[in-house]
Amino acid sequence: METKIFTTNEIKQAAKLIQAGELVAFPTETVYGLGADATNESAVKQVYLAKGRPSDNPLIVHVADVATVEKYAQTIPAAAYKLMKQFWPGSLTMIFTLKPGVLSKSVTGGLATAAFRFPDNDATRKLIELAGRPIVGPSANTSGKPSPTTAQHVYHDLNGKIAGILDDGETKVGVESTVIDMSTAMPVILRPGAVTKSQIEAVIGSIENNHHHVGEKETPKAPGMKYTHYSPKAQVTIFDPTTDLTRLNEWLNQQTQAIGLMLSNDVKAKLTLNKNIETYSLGNNLQDASHALFAGLRYFDEHSEINTILVQAFENQGLGTAYMNRLEKSAGGSHF
């Protein structure tokens, strides 16, 4: 099957495929998702197969209104309504306890809860409305690879495995949504994302964080957090521009093999780089860097001679918490 790329004038055709139980990747403001009818068990199973995703890692249910969440969730606390009002459509995924038996085991990985999100993308909002049902959507990459921020990234990983891709250009944010568990007395952030802890706390007061690294044998609250993620073929190593620059400059100048270097423009201006060093710009600030991170890791994957990629750290705060969470996973803890 050749995967068809749909423009935003062809949403109807994409919606028909979803209704027919086919897989169609869709744009969001964070990353592209791999869409299927959330109410069609065999379509949802295909999503795991196409990605090579472990079956105990549940999927986010994408909606285009609050009413659909009310149809499935057992209880939606008042704080959750406040968060929806403030951040939907947008990069906040909320977990609720489900009414029994309303969503298949393949959506929830057998959990009594499910994750819901209303993405901020007009084409996808229309896709969900025309399909007339919620759409599951993990990031549309092969499991373990960096998440896709363009339709071309999706095509690269999934061509031949899915029916279509709805192309709406580059995603704005570049890192995935914040996942917050609203099924517990105290809301807990399970995955940091574009909506920051302090933005959430400004709306509902104190919340907790639970997105530390866990080993393969532990059961984290967000099952996806235990798996290797965002890994290109090359080894990724993190450097800190506030402490490592002198040593980095010396080391880079000693290298005879090709090295990939992902860094912001101001940091690049402070280094003297020989011709073995291939750079990928992270732009001018943290926002730019979050937008460019996954695309940069994928860029170097296309350059097979590069075995080492050094990537700039940013301050672990605000959006930087999401950026560093993805980068730490990609590097598997490797620091310069």
Ligand code: TXA
């Ligand atoms: O920005 C995003 O969230 C993107 C776009 C496409 O919407 N989607 C995305 O999905 O990143 P995915 O499947 O790659 O990541 C979903 C995360 C996983 O870590 C998963 O384990 C967690 O959410 N999750 C899903 N349902 C859950 C549940 N019921 N309880 C705890 N964690 C859950």
Ligand code: MG
């Ligand atoms: Mg993912």
